[in-house]
Amino acid sequence: MRLTRSLIPTLKENPAEAQIVSHRLMLRAGMIRQQSAGIYAWLPLGQRVLSRIAAIVRDEQNRAGVQEILMPTIQSADLWRESGRYDAYGPEMLRIRDRHDREMLYGPTNEEMVTALMRDNVQSYRDLPQMLYHVQWKFRDEVRPRFGVLRGREFLMKDGYSFDQDQAGAVASYRRMMLAYMRTFRRLGVRAIPMRADTGPIGGDLSHEFHILAPTGESGVFYDSAFEAIDLGSDSYSYERPEDLDAFFAQMTGLYAATDEKHDPAAWGQVAEADRREGRGIEVGQIFYFGTKYSETMGFTVVGPDGAKIHPEMGSYGIGVSRLAGAIIEASHDQAGIIWPDNVAPFRAAILNLRQGDAVTDGLCEQIYARLSEQDLGDQALYDDRPARAGEKFADADLLGHPWQIIVGPRGAANNQVELKRRETGERSELSLEDALVRVLS
């Protein structure tokens, strides 16, 4: 993409309403614009990040054998009356009426709908287990939205649901999802730690929250420093071997990790003092096992092996996709701006033409841009072709946080040399065009 053809409205100054760093940077980098309290439009840069996060989430769900579907945002109140949650949910639920005065709602989650789908289409234990997910916008009418996309009212979420014929199967599904989650967060370039959690309004008795460590996190967290050393979501585990899932689960839950709500001072005391870590975390995912809560209230049964009807055991699994965009920035930024992990960066590299209009730098930049955009990377390079000063281009590139900056100035360009800067480390090196491309593409 050429910057002169892009809607990337960067801001030099901090908007007054943004208090925390991810909110400020998302506004300044032109990723989002607020439309109402807690409701945001995603501009091209933000949308790219959202897409890249969602793509990784989808890929890991698919790898884990979860099937993607797409359920609507608008749901019928009657569906929620079946589970009893229409009255239980409270003012967080956005309730609306259609032209026939039918009661509808903008879904805050989809347990009821997915249970109804299964109920209407699955009759036998032979059809289980099943795991389904979708990536869809949700709405929760928070009393006080804040922190930009970290605490919005409208948010993009991956929510998944598992259906098993017995509890052992449900626990296996739960462990499978825990592995999928750890792999997902690892690929997103963040370190998330699974913490024992309260089950909240969804109910049940087995639940973990996944927290990214960041000083601005909403919860206090306590964890064993061993989490910092192990390979979270290691590829050595296989979904195909139940013993692997058990071993993985044992590794994740064998170490102490809890949010302040679930903190257990006695157990904490068992952790060696040198290994105790306290900090703050941003919740980016949560997994629940909740048994037959919905299959019972909503009358979902299948015929079991002995001919008797059984209520499937269920679990649900969420990842906050839009929240992750903010959370990753909270965990990865510096004074100058965002530092995108390679896998979620909206553009892999920026090409900075320090003297737009100069035949030599223009030519070299076009050559690099053609290579990166048309051949090797697809649309993954942002060419700063504005007739602007060098300082402005440097500042914007740092703000937007591209992993690589390919800096083309008149000095080096004459010798086919460019400067390659790694955003994360600030490391710069003078290289030939070909060597620079090799490093960006590696």
Added chain:
RNA sequence: CGGGGCGUGGCGCAGCCUGGUAGCGCGCUUGUUUUGGGUACAAGAGGCCCCCGGUUCGAGUCCGGGCGCCCCGACCA
């Protein structure tokens, strides 16, 4: 939902107390200049001063009522 604050060009703000032609910085446009970390100079464009009503010869400013947004707390993926 309790407490506090703010709505004035795209962004950040002053002006309001004490009513009298709407200002500053950044950004934007044009020209010159500069040319490796937001250059300098000059000339411009751009504002229903959140909305409605009232007071007044006259309201951004005073009064009443709405609406929106932010912050602290409680709450929350």
